Amino acid sequence: MYCILLAGMPATGKSSLAKKLSAALTLPVFSKDVLKERLFDTIGFQSRAEKVRLGEAASRIIEDCADEMLRAGIPFILENNFDDVTWPTIQALFSRYDCIPLTILLTADMQTVYDRFVARDQSPLRHRGHVVNNCYPEKEPRTAVVPLPFEGFAAAMAARGFDRFDIGGPTLRVDTTDWSQVELADIIAWVRDQITFSA
Numbered sequence: 059m060y061c062i063l064l065a066g067m068p069a070t071g072k073s074s075l076a077k078k079l080s081a082a083l084t085l086p087v088f089s090k091d092v093l094k095e096r097l098f099d100t101i102g103f104q105s106r107a108e109k110v111r112l113g114e115a116a117s118r119i120i121e122d123c124a125d126e127m128l129r130a131g132i133p134f135i136l137e138n139n140f141d142d143v144t145w146p147t148i149q150a151l152f153s154r155y156d157c158i159p160l161t162i163l164l165t166a167d168m169q170t171v172y173d174r175f176v177a178r179d180q181s182p183l184r185h186r187g188h189v190v191n192n193c194y195p196e197k198e199p200r201t202a203v204v205p206l207p208f209e210g211f212a213a214a215m216a217a218r219g220f221d222r223f224d225i226g227g228p229t230l231r232v233d234t235t236d237w238s239q240v241e242l243a244d245i246i247a248w249v250r251d252q253i254t255f256s257a
Contacts, residue, residue: 059157060253061128063148064137066164067220069174071234075164075245076137082246083135088123090116090138091188098187098194106191117144121151128155142219149225159227160252162245166235168212176205228252 062079064072073089080087093116103109120136127134128151140148152159166174179189180203187194189203206214215221230248234240 059128059131059155060133061124061152061157061159062133062135062249063140063159063161063223063225064135064164065140065161065220065223067166067171067215068139069171069178070164070166071237072137072139072164075162075232075242076135078242079246079249080135082242083249085133085135086127087135087137088120088127090120091185093119095185095187098185102194103187104193109187109191109194117147121147124148125151128152128157139218139220140223142222145219145223145225152225158252159225160249161223161225161227161229162249163221163223163229163231164234165221165231166233168215169208170235171215172208172211175211179203179205 062083062085064076064079066072073091076087076089079085090113094113097112097116101112103112117138120138124134124136136148138144178184186196186200190196190201192201230245232240232245
């Protein structure tokens with residue numbers, strides 16, 4: 059049995075790739091951000107601390123989902139940032155099952171990631187639960203989204219360790235700085251090669 063872990067910094071394209079892989083490989087996807095949005099819309103938050111707790115709850119829920127899928131022996135895709143805090147829990151989870159984790163680690167030039175991150179947060183399509191920190195649902199008028207300076211963003215990315223996730227098993231690093239250079243067929247071929255090799 060195998061499982062695909064989609065990891066990497068925010069704004070590297072994990073959610074988009076997860077949807078494409080899910081369709082191509084006919085696998086269910088469990089995404090932390092999707093769960094966070096459900097929690098934001100259902101429970102909401104009144105402070106930054108409560109928002110962080112909702113994020114932690116979303117992580118616990120996808121870990122529970124992964125546990126159930128592993129117990130049932132059903133392959134799936136798990137999509138999350140997987141920082142240094144969540145890494146040990148995921149590693150311990152997979153150590154309990156006869157499952158090969160195939161990690162696809164998305165990376166990109168830091169300035170490109172920052173530009174995407176800021177543009178995404180400024181977009182009217184971005185779920186507001188991700189971008190406001192003091193109250194959700196928001197009181198009108200909406201809170202302006204003030205971007206974190208580049209230096210602070212880069213330092214936070216390095217400190218949280220998104221780019222060094224590794225729980226063992228095969229890993230494919232994919233540079234998404236220029237999406238036109240990323241071939242979905244190559245990623246799918248890598249996954250299938252790993253499945254065949256480990257069978």
